Amino acid sequence: MIATLxxxxxxxxxxxxxxxxxxxxxxxxxxxxxxxxxxxxxxAATPHALGSFSQTVAPGALIAGHRLPLVVISHGGGGWYGGHYDMALALAHAGFVAAAVSHNGDTFDDQSHVLELWRRPAQLHRLVDYMLDEWHGHGRIDAARVGAFGFSNGGFTVLVAAGGTPDLSKITPYCEAHPEHDLCKDLKQAGVDPRFGANVPDSVWVHDPRIKAVVAAAPAFGFAFGSAGLSSVHVPSQLWRAADDRHQPDPYYDEAVRASLPQPPEYHVVAHAGHYDFLPPCDARLSRKMPEICNSLPDFDRAAFHEQFNAAVVQFFQATLNSNR
Known part of the structure; x- marks a missing residue:
């Protein structure tokens, strides 16, 4: 009876x-x-365009509920705030407020600061500030129940926000050992010295103790943390790996994070999934425009996976944020 109440x-x-x-x-x-x-x-909600997608929402409608939990969302490299709209919808349907930021300097239309990775956790921190203090609905949010979701560069971002401190000097030996990996080929093609982060001080990484639970899907730069770098991450975590991720090959990213977290995460390995299968299904027009992001393996149903993925993320935040009350 007490548990039910x-x-x-x-x-x-x-x-x-x-x-x-x-x-x-x-x-x-x-x-x-x-x-x-x-x-x-x-x-009442109706269909509205959101970039290349369509979502069923009520723009500018009144907020329903009080003491609502908040989940902030950090997109992957070259993305934008709408990149995980389907997850945001699932969270809102479940009674959460979901807020996603476009990371200036690392969006589809602006890559001017893509390697300044420390900017991302600071921007996510700013989003939490805004939602708890400035948004017109901030009085409806329970500040004691804040979670964070991130994909790829966003997964890296939420791990930092939760207390992680990466060592970017590890990129150089990683690329010396694995010059064929996408990260290292991309740096070489762009003419960027992999030592770009060798002298980044720990003080630039912004942590946010208001975040009480995190979900990281295919977190980028997983190898850059290690046990020391993740030793201060004590919040509950859920970690997702695409079994056929050729962009961030195993075991240097997700598995490196899983092995280094001081508390074992809830760990999901998605069979037949590629790196970009954590993004929502594309329509035919977007698939023609961006096949490298939109196309899945023939035996992988991205739409069906997203129903399961979103439900699992919602359930994780329901369990972990409620338990923090």
Missing amino acids: FALLVTPALAADVGFEAVKMADGEGPPLTAGIWYPTNA
Whole structure:
């Protein structure tokens, strides 16, 4: 009986639909950050375009519920805030507020700061600030229940936010040993010395103790952490690996993170999945435009996987953020 009452207190009532808005946030002396925000609403939702996708939302609708948990989302390299819209919708349908930031300097239309990896956790920290203090619905959010999801570069980002400190000097020996791996070939093609991060001080990595649980899918630069670099990550974590990830080959990324976390993560290995299968299914037009991101192996059903993936992420945050009450 007590457990049932506790569950009723910490689990928000589900709303009928999802509200949505895009916002601009000041970011110090830099350009404003853009974010998308999904949240529960009782207003009627209808289909609306979101980049190359369509989502069923009620733009600008009133928020339903109180003491709502928050999940912030960090996209992969060259992405944008809408890159995981289907997960954001699933979270909002389950009673969460989901907020995703476009990381200035590492988006599809701006790669000017892609190697300044320390900018990403700082921008995610700014998003949490905005959502808890400045967003018009901040009074509806439970500041004690904040989680973070990230894919690829975003997975790296949320691990740092949760307390991780990478050592980018490890990129040089990694590329000396594995010059055929995508990261190393890309650096060489771009004329970038792999020693670019050799002198990055630990002080640049922004951690956010408000984040109480993290989900990392195919985290980039996993080999750069090690046990020492992840020793301060004590929040519950869920880790996802694509079994056929040829962009970030095993065991140097996800497995390196799994082996180094001080608390074993909830670990999922997705059979037949490639790196970009963590992104939502593409329509025919986007598939023709970006086949390297959109095309899956013939025996992999990306749409079916995303139903399972999103449900598992929602369940993880429901369990871990509720337990932090």
